[in-house]
Amino acid sequence: MIEFVRMIGLRRHGKFEEWCALAAVGDLGLQQLKELELHIAKCVKCRELLEGTTQLSLQAMSVFWERRTPTVTIMPPEGMRSRFLGRFREYRDSSDRTFLQKEFALPDDWAAEGGTQREEGGHPERRPVWPNLFLRPAIALVMAAALSLGSYYLGLKSRNAGAALQLKRPVAQTENTANQRNPSEASEQKANQLASALADLEKERSNAKNERTVFEEKLAASSARLVSLEQAANELQRTAAETQEVDRELELTKKENETLHRKFAQTEALLAVQEHRAQELQTELEVA
Amino acid sequence: MRRSYMIFAQPSQLFDEDLQKAADEDLIEHVKAGSEDALTILFERYHRLVFHIAIRIVRDPGEAEEVVQTVFLSIFRAAVNFDRTKGVVRVWLLQYAYHRALHRKRHLTANHFYRWEGLESAMGLGAARAFSGEARENERLVAQLLRQLKPRQRAFLELTYYEGLTAMEIASRLDESVHVVRHALARSLVTLRGAMLGIQARKKEGS
Numbered sequence: 001m002i003e004f005v006r007m008i009g010l011r012r013h014g015k016f017e018e019w020c021a022l023a024a025v026g027d028l029g030l031q032q033l034k035e036l037e038l039h040i041a042k043c044v045k046c047r048e049l050l051e052g053t054t055q056l057s058l059q060a061m062s063v064f065w066e067r068r069t070p071t072v073t074i075m076p077p078e079g080m081r082s083r084f085l086g087r088f089r090e091y092r093d094s095s096d097r098t099f100l101q102k103e104f105a106l107p108d109d110w111a112a113e114g115g116t117q118r119e120e121g122g123h124p125e126r127r128p129v130w131p132n133l134f135l136r137p138a139i140a141l142v143m144a145a146a147l148s149l150g151s152y153y154l155g156l157k158s159r160n161a162g163a164a165l166q167l168k169r170p171v172a173q174t175e176n177t178a179n180q181r182n183p184s185e186a187s188e189q190k191a192n193q194l195a196s197a198l199a200d201l202e203k204e205r206s207n208a209k210n211e212r213t214v215f216e217e218k219l220a221a222s223s224a225r226l227v228s229l230e231q232a233a234n235e236l237q238r239t240a241a242e243t244q245e246v247d248r249e250l251e252l253t254k255k256e257n258e259t260l261h262r263k264f265a266q267t268e269a270l271l272a273v274q275e276h277r278a279q280e281l282q283t284e285l286e287v288a
Numbered sequence: 289m290r291r292s293y294m295i296f297a298q299p300s301q302l303f304d305e306d307l308q309k310a311a312d313e314d315l316i317e318h319v320k321a322g323s324e325d326a327l328t329i330l331f332e333r334y335h336r337l338v339f340h341i342a343i344r345i346v347r348d349p350g351e352a353e354e355v356v357q358t359v360f361l362s363i364f365r366a367a368v369n370f371d372r373t374k375g376v377v378r379v380w381l382l383q384y385a386y387h388r389a390l391h392r393k394r395h396l397t398a399n400h401f402y403r404w405e406g407l408e409s410a411m412g413l414g415a416a417r418a419f420s421g422e423a424r425e426n427e428r429l430v431a432q433l434l435r436q437l438k439p440r441q442r443a444f445l446e447l448t449y450y451e452g453l454t455a456m457e458i459a460s461r462l463d464e465s466v467h468v469v470r471h472a473l474a475r476s477l478v479t480l481r482g483a484m485l486g487i488q489a490r491k492k493e494g495s
Contacts, residue, residue: 017474017478018470018471018474018475018478019474020474020478021473021474021475021476021477021478022455022470022473022474023407023411024411024414024477025390025448025449025473025477026345026389026390026393026394027448027454027455027470027473029397030397030398033394033397033398033404033407036407037404037405037406037407038406040406040407040410041406047406047410049478049481050407050410050411050414051410051411051413051414051417052414052481052484052485053414053477053478053481054410054411054413054414054415054418055414055415055417055418055426056418056430056477056480056481056484057449057477058383058386058387058414058415058418059383059418059426059427059430060430060434060445060449060477060480061382061383061386061449062379062382062383062427063427063430063431063434064445064446064449064450065341065382065449065450066378066379066382066427068450074339074340074343074349075336076335076336076339076349076352076353076356077349077350077353080335080339080353080356081328081331081332081335083353083357084331084335084356084357084360085324085328085331087357087361088324088327088360088361088364089324091361091364092322092324
């Protein structure tokens with residue numbers, strides 16, 4: 001009994017071994033993939049086999065392809081290059097500030113699969129800077145709040161209330177005087193804001209231009225396809241008319257053929273009668 | 289041990305004519321430096337081949353184009369990792385294309401519903417090893433071992449890898465049963481893997 005159970009187990013395991021290899025060449029259906037995923041979660045041997053066959057499969061694949069140039073039967077879609085370049089620029093622009101011109105530390109066993117390494121694994125040991133930027137102001141705020149609460153409970157509120165009202169106007173005046181004192185600073189700030197808005201606008205304009213190029217190419221490809229489809233449709237219509245003509249001709253020929261058959265049969269019958277008559281006459285002649 | 293790379297984005301300093309004539313491995317060096325021109329030239333050279341591999345696996349032009357774009361974007365991201373002493377760009381691209389196309393097919397099979405976390409992680413590790421340092425040596429070994437297979441087994445593998453046929457299509461083309469083809473394919477790969485492991489173990493013992 002135990003032997004029987006062991007054999008059943010081995011057979012089931014054998015099934016998964018086969019599936020590991022078939023998964024590596026992409027020949028498993030949905031249900032089988034699901035079963036295999038569940039199985040490798042608990043079977044180390046099969047998991048290793050799947051890793052190994054995937055590795056081997058990629059290497060075997062490149063052996064078959066290394067020195068061969070494919071006979072291209074299906075051409076890539078029109079405008080693929082510009083679509084790719086658009087996507088690439090979008091990707092590069094979005095990640096420029098995060099990874100370009102930075103120093104990277106990559107682990108030796110970095111997998112080619114982990115394309116996100118540049119973004120995610122750039123500086124694993126370096127802490128992000130932003131918490132430091134906010135930490136100090138946050139501490140200052142908390143301390144200010146604690147001080148004001150403390151002063152309130154110490155009974156200073158009543159004395160400070162009037163003073164606060166009196167102080168309010170001078171503060172505004174101080175701001176105004178500061179603005180008047182430093183008009184160049186304010187204008188510089190405004191200029192910076194405008195420059196940044198202009199840069200953003202330029203970027204958007206460049207993106208829009210790229211999109212326009214992509215759409216132009218798509219439109220051109222689509223128009224070309226439309227023309228070719230129209231031609232094909234015309235050809236089909238012409239072919240349909242030709243087919244009808246041929247059908248008619250075929251019908252006529254069939255009828256003619258039938259008539260000829262009939263005539264031939266009649267002629268043959270007549271000939272047979274005449275032959276018979278000729279034989280009779282010959283016999284009569286011989287007798288006479 | 290960790291390696292450091294400095295990335296500079298200065299594509300305008302590169303010369304187009306020189307780039308056009310450059311070898312694939314030199315282009316990858318430029319891609320490492322952030323050159324869009326070099327990546328474009330690589331795309332020009334290989335996008336048909338990658339599309340050809342992808343369409344045979346995913347069987348849909350739109351999906352195949354998605355694979356092509358993903359492959360080249362990944363090449364841009366992974367270029368820093370490429371070591372010309374350990375492999376050639378064409379093989380790297382071929383393997384990457386095949387790997388990405390199969391990955392896409394799995395997601396299409398599941399209608400984008402499953403993430404196949406277990407499978408992807410195991411197969412990702414396998415792929416990482418295929419792209420690793422000993423890739424060139426391993427490919428030579430695989431080529432030797434493939435020559436030792438029975439002609440029929442080799443034919444099945446060739447139809448699978450080169451023509452992108454499924455077991456069912458191979459069966460119908462060669463007038464065999466699907467079961468026989470699937471079994472033979474699996475046995476070939478498992479046998480090859482066993483042989484590879486044996487050779488590697490002997491080498492380790494020897495060294």
